[in-house]
Structures are given as structure tokens and as C-alpha cells.
């Protein structure tokens with residue numbers, strides 16, 4: 001099934017070069033794939049995976065290994081950031 | 085002494101400068117900066133005063149930690165009755181000006197009356213005098229600072245000034261210090277201009293001496309700096325990406341107000357984000373972002389320094405704009421970009437430079453352009469009236485309108501009045517995205533419900549910095565709350581408002597609160613300031629300040645009706661993203677908030693509340 005992975009700020013470096021311009025990678029994944037599996041697949045350092053959103057909705061740390069991605073969903077991840 | 089215990093009172097009408105002792109009893113009750121200066125202000129000024137009349141006063145105030153080695157201890161605030169809002173105004177700025185005021189030996193400067201001709205205030209330690217500023221009138225902020233530094237033959241003199249917009253009556257003019265730092269909101273620069281006061285030039289040679297317990301203070305300040313360093317947000321996130329990193333976060337969450345709040349997600353958000361600022365441009369192979377920068381004594385350094393693409397249409401043949409300058413912060417990038425549907429990073433960089441150069445608030449300006457573009461889209465404003473085509477997304481219109489507003493030319497004069505007056509004039513008052521006449525910042529109240537309550541109840545009109553619940557609702561600081569629900573937001577907003585009042589009165593930057601709580605600030609204040617500064621006392625001071633500001637606004641004529649959001653946010657649901665189908669729950673949250681505050685149903689503090697707070 002098709003999903004998208006978006007990585008921002010310092011995490012952009014973990015995207016293939018061609019995806020860095022958009023911060024977005026469109027992917028085929030197995031049904032049942034979770035954010036935790038994606039984090040592992042792309043070797044993202046745990047402490048940099050601070051803000052995890054699926055279709056803009058916050059996924060609490062405790063649900064990263066259980067919330068499965070559905071067809072067409074967008075998983076977006078940020079390191080610790082803030083603004084004003 | 086964390087306080088210098090001295091106030092400079094400047095009578096602009098009679099051209100005199102007098103020193104007077106700081107009221108130390110009030111300092112114990114209101115701390116400094118925002119709290120203490122507002123107390124002086126409300127005691128001396130009639131709430132019904134016309135903001136642009138000589139009877140309004142303007143106070144520049146430091147906090148007890150300003151100029152000390154506390155991290156971010158360089159802040160000052162400008163307190164007055166806002167030109168844009170008619171409400172109490174308190175605009176906070178960083179840079180180096182605040183610390184210099186302290187080094188010159190002053191806690192605050194109170195300006196009253198109106199000078200018969202343009203003047204600027206020159207302060208060198210104890211020596212303060214008003215000087216002729218006829219040669220500065222009509223000059224930009226950047227020119228003014230350069231001329232003053234040259235004429236004083238002192239590159240270290242610290243200057244704050246208004247640009248041409250503050251002279252021309254742009255109602256959201258700022259006071260800009262150190263070229264790119266501004267007391268930005270509510271039109272404090274307009275009030276300064278109305279007094280014929282062009283600038284303040286400060287030179288102080290004293291440092292801050294006489295801490296209550298210098299050793300304990302250094303220990304507390306060092307420990308608090310370590311907290312900032314160890315925290316991933318203040319130690320790494322903010323210095324590396326600045327506030328602009330939020331552009332993609334807030335867009336992804338469906339809370340990025342777009343095209344005058346018609347939409348909540350912007351298709352070009354990425355193009356104007358921190359990530360885009362750091363990328364090499366195809367035209368010149370360089371990135372927009374040059375480096376980060378810090379205000380006085382700051383160990384976070386969130387500031388952005390940028391260089392515009394010299395081939396961009398906005399700066400062709402204008403080499404004066406090709407150098408490095410204070411770059412885009414999130415709020416400016418949003419207001420100049422998403423709010424108008426403009427996805428051209430270099431155009432935003434240019435418009436932002438004009439805002440700095442001529443001293444006006446990019447949030448109110450950008451949001452007012454957004455309102456004008458909607459009026460154009462609806463056929464209410466025409467090409468002839470505006471002087472150009474101005475559809476949503478037009479980078480050309482944005483850049484031209486920025487210059488016209490700075491100079492007070494053509495339609496720029498109308499934009500300078502802000503969206504409330506503009507939309508009312510053209511028969512569509514509901515299209516002004518503002519509260520108490522001040523335009524919203526960069527968070528949509530349908531996607532982040534707490535921010536709706538924050539805006540509606542902010543004492544200075546719509547503002548994110550009075551209670552930045554985004555920290556909790558989006559970033560999970562100090563705890564994560566659900567941005568889509570109204571439950572619990574009344575308590576959350578009150579807690580943020582009261583704590584922020586203390587930070588704004590201490591002399592430190594509110595961005596420390598991504599890592600610090602009051603418990604990190606308290607030992608620093610307690611060691612620096614005479615008296616007993618417990619957590620309980622600070623909490624009470626914060627609440628007291630908030631209620632004092634509220635009382636001023638109530639006496640100025642504001643009522644519960646003014647604690648409201650424009651109809652669009654209450655009746656037009658978000659079209660996309662997680663908040664799809666949602667409107668703001670402000671009508672549910674407002675009465676809950678009044679209750680939590682100890683106010684009656686009309687938003688008036690009850691007798692019990694006032695007596696509990698010693699008001």
C-alpha cells in the first residue's frame with residue numbers, strides 16, 4: 001500500500017538526496033507497518049524522533065509501535081523543535 | 085541591585101529630563117519591566133486617553149535581570165496605550181538596547197507630553213538630554229541609527245528609533261532597536277511618532293552591581309543556563325532552525341491560517357519554511373539563511389540572519405538590500421506568506437527587510453494585505469483603488485505594497501490603518517482577522533483551540549506571546565494536550581498567561597520557557613532581587629499583572645464582547661487536515677475562563693479576586 005514519509009529539520013539528512021527538496025518520500029509498504037518500523041527502517045535516531053504525526057495527528061510515544069499506517073496516510077517526524 | 089532604583093522622566097512638552105527614585109514598594113509587588121511599568125502607567129494615565137494625544141505616555145522598561153549574566157537577560161518592554169488597539173500595550177524586544185539602559189543606570193524611561201519639534205533622547209550614564217532630530221525626521225530606522233552613531237562618534241551607542249511608518253501614522257509601527265529587533269506589536273512606534281520622538285540613543289558604562297547575593301545569583305544563573313543547554317529545543321532546535329521550523333509543523337497539523345483564514349493549510353508552506361531557507365538557491369548557489377544570531381547574554385541564539393537573492397525582482401538595482409540582515413522569523417514568514425498565499429521566500433525576505441528598515445509590524449501588515457487581497461478577490465477593491473492587481477499569491481503586490489506602506493503612499497496609507505479599519509471602510513468588517521483591532525499571529529484557532537482563547541482574551545489584542553499554548557498543544561511542553569478539544573483550555577491559558585507575565589517582567593526572553601519553568605527563574609530572581617521571591621509570590625505577581633491590565637482595558641471601554649473571534653472562525657469549519665469540520669469553541673471556553681479567573685460573567689474581576697491580588 002502507498003504511504004508517504006516526511007522528515008524535517010535535521011532528520012531531512014536521512015532522506016535519499018532526491019527527496020530532500022520536498023522532505024517527502026512516497027513509498028510502498030506492507031499493511032501493518034507502524035511508525036516504529038519506519039523509524040527503524042530509515043535508521044532514525046530515537047532521540048531525534050520527537051514529534052510524530054500521522055496525517056497531522058499526534059502519535060504519542062507509547063503508540064508508535066502499535067498504530068498502523070493506512071493506505072494514503074502521511075507519516076511526518078521532527079526532532080525537538082519550537083518556535084514563537 | 086538588580087534594580088538601579090532610578091527612573092528617568094522625560095517631559096517632551098517642556099523638554100526636560102528628570103531623575104526620580106524607583107518606587108521600591110511597587111517593585112516588590114510588580115517585579116519590573118512589563119508588570120512594574122504597567123503599574124506606573126495605569127496609575128498615571130486615564131484609560132480613556134486618545135492613544136495619539138500628548139496625554140498618553142510611553143514607558144521603556146527593563147526587568148531586574150536585564151543586563152545581568154542571566155541567560156537572555158537583555159530584554160526591555162515598551163508600555164503605552166496601543167495606537168492600533170486602544171488597549172494596554174506591552175511590546176517586548178531583545179537585542180542590546182535593554183541591557184544598555186541598565187548599564188546607564190536606569191530601570192525605566194517614562195516619556196510624557198509631546199515635543200513641539202522632532203527630538204531624540206540622548207543618555208550617557210546620568211546625563212540625559214533631548215536633542216534636535218529635524219535631520220533624522222523622514223529617515224529610516226537604519227539611516228537613523230547610522231547617523232546617530234556617526235554624530236556621537238561612538239559605534240557602541242545603542243539606538244532604538246521609529247522609521248518613516250511611525251512618522252506617517254501607520255497604526256502598527258514598531259520601535260526598532262539594534263537594526264532588526266523590535267518592540268513590534270500594537271503600534272507602540274506610532275505613539276512614539278505622535279510625540280515627535282524619533283529615537284533614543286543610550287550609552288552606559290556601569291554594568292549591573294549590587295545583587296542581593298551575587299554568589300547565589302551566579303550559581304543559579306549558571307544552573308539555569310545548563311538547563312537551556314541540555315534541553316533539545318533550546319540547546320539544539322532553536323539555534324539550528326529558529327522559530328521558522330514551525331512552518332511545516334503547523335501546516336501539517338492543519339492550523340496554518342492561509343489566504344486570510346479561508347484555508348488552514350498552505351500548498352507552498354515548504355517553500356517558505358526553515359528547510360527552504362537553509363537550501364542552496366539555483367540562481368546563486370547560496371542559501372537564504374546565512375547564520376543564527378543571539379540577543380544580549382542569550383545562550384539560545386534563535387535569531388536568523390539572511391541574505392536575499394540579489395537577482396530577485398524586488399531588489400534588482402537595489403544593492404542596499406543585498407547585504408546580510410535580520411532574517412525571517414516564523415511569524416513574519418507566515419504573515420507575509422501564507423496569510424496572503426505568497427509562496428516566494430525571497431519576496432517575503434524583501435518585505436520583511438522593509439518592515440525592519442521602516443519599522444512596522446510584519447504580522448499586522450501581512451495580515452492586512454491578506455484582508456485586502458480577499459476584498460480584491462471579492463471584487464470590492466479594484467486594481468485602480470489598490471494601484472495594481474492584487475490577487476492572493478501575488479509576490480509583486482506584496483513587495484510593492486510593503487514599500488508603499490513604509491512611505492505612506494497611495495493605497496499603502498489605507499493598509500497602514502490595519503485590517504479592522506480597512507475592512508470596515510469597505511463594508512466587510514467580518515473579514516478582519518483580528519481581536520481588539522490587532523491581527524492574529526500564525527496559528528489557526530480551529531486547529532489549535534487553546535490559541536483561540538489566547539487570542540480572544542489577550543490584553544493587548546490578538547497575540548500568541550501572552551499565553552503560548554502551542555507549547556503544550558503542539559510541542560508537548562510541559563505536557564501534551566489535544567489541540568482539537570476545548571476541555572481544560574481555560575486552565576491552561578490562565579496558567580500560561582500568569583507565568584508569561586512573570587517572565588516578561590523579569591528581563592528574560594519568553595523562549596526560555598521551552599526549557600525553564602518558574603522554578604528555574606525563581607532562584608535567579610530570589611538571589612538577584614531584594615526581598616523574598618518565593619514561587620508563591622511570583623505566581624501571585626503574574627496573576628496580579630494580568631488582572632491589572634484587564635482592569636485598564638475594562639476602564640478603557642472594552643467588554644466581554646471584545647473577547648471574541650471573527651465569525652469566520654466560529655462558523656466556517658476548517659476545510660482540510662485534522663481539524664476538518666471544526667470551528668473554534670471560543671463561546672464554550674470564554675465563560676469557563678472567566679470562572680477560572682475569578683471574573684464575573686461580563687469579564688470583570690470580582691471584588692474577592694481583586695482583594696486576593698491586592699488590587
Ligand code: SF4
Nearest residue numbers: 178378379382386593
Ligand atoms: S531566544 Fe532568540 S529572541 Fe530570545 S533572547 Fe535569545 S536570540 Fe533573542
